[in-house]
Amino acid sequence: MSCCSMPAQPDPVLFEAICTPPRSLDARGMRLVAGFVLVASAAIGLLFLALGAWPVLGFTGLEAALVLGLLTLHRRWSLRSVEVLVLTEERLTIRRTDFQGRREELRIDPYWAQLRLEERPGRVALLVLRQRGRAVEIGKLLGDEQKRDLAGALGEALRRWRDPVFDNPQLRGEGAARHFP
Numbered sequence: 001m002s003c004c005s006m007p008a009q010p011d012p013v014l015f016e017a018i019c020t021p022p023r024s025l026d027a028r029g030m031r032l033v034a035g036f037v038l039v040a041s042a043a044i045g046l047l048f049l050a051l052g053a054w055p056v057l058g059f060t061g062l063e064a065a066l067v068l069g070l071l072t073l074h075r076r077w078s079l080r081s082v083e084v085l086v087l088t089e090e091r092l093t094i095r096r097t098d099f100q101g102r103r104e105e106l107r108i109d110p111y112w113a114q115l116r117l118e119e120r121p122g123r124v125a126l127l128v129l130r131q132r133g134r135a136v137e138i139g140k141l142l143g144d145e146q147k148r149d150l151a152g153a154l155g156e157a158l159r160r161w162r163d164p165v166f167d168n169p170q171l172r173g174e175g176a177a178r179h180f181p
Helices: 027-050 055-080 144-162 173-177
Strands: 013-019 082-088 092-097 103-108 114-118 126-131 134-138
Touching: 013 144, 027 055, 082 144, 114 144, 126 144
Parallel strands: none
Antiparallel strands: 013 082, 082 092, 092 103, 114 126, 126 134
């Protein structure tokens, strides 16, 4: 006699947010910046070569390579960084991947989670989830406006989770007034 078990169905996702750092430089922008740096470096190098200061030519080339290498490294690192917030009926899960590829997963009971946006003058606001003496910063990769949007959306999702609205046809207007003999 064989028994088959069906795989467990995942909890339905009530809210999901994917937070990534701002990426203002796409592939086309990177090519434009690289072209500008190379042209400027070549112009400066040729100017100093014409003036007889030929050692500067090597330093400008090294400087251009360093700038382009750091830009490429920064761009690659920012593509890896991500934070995913998932609210299900059972838990609020925070999954983070940093620029080095390290992963971290935190699980929070949404019933006890308190979301707070803490203002910091002159700096980006701090978005913190608190639960029973434990505080977790979320949205680290976001700017101020995006953190405010996330705080509003996640706060509303947590409110709906704690105080659900049930659709009961018997409590609607016409069904409630009908009596049976």
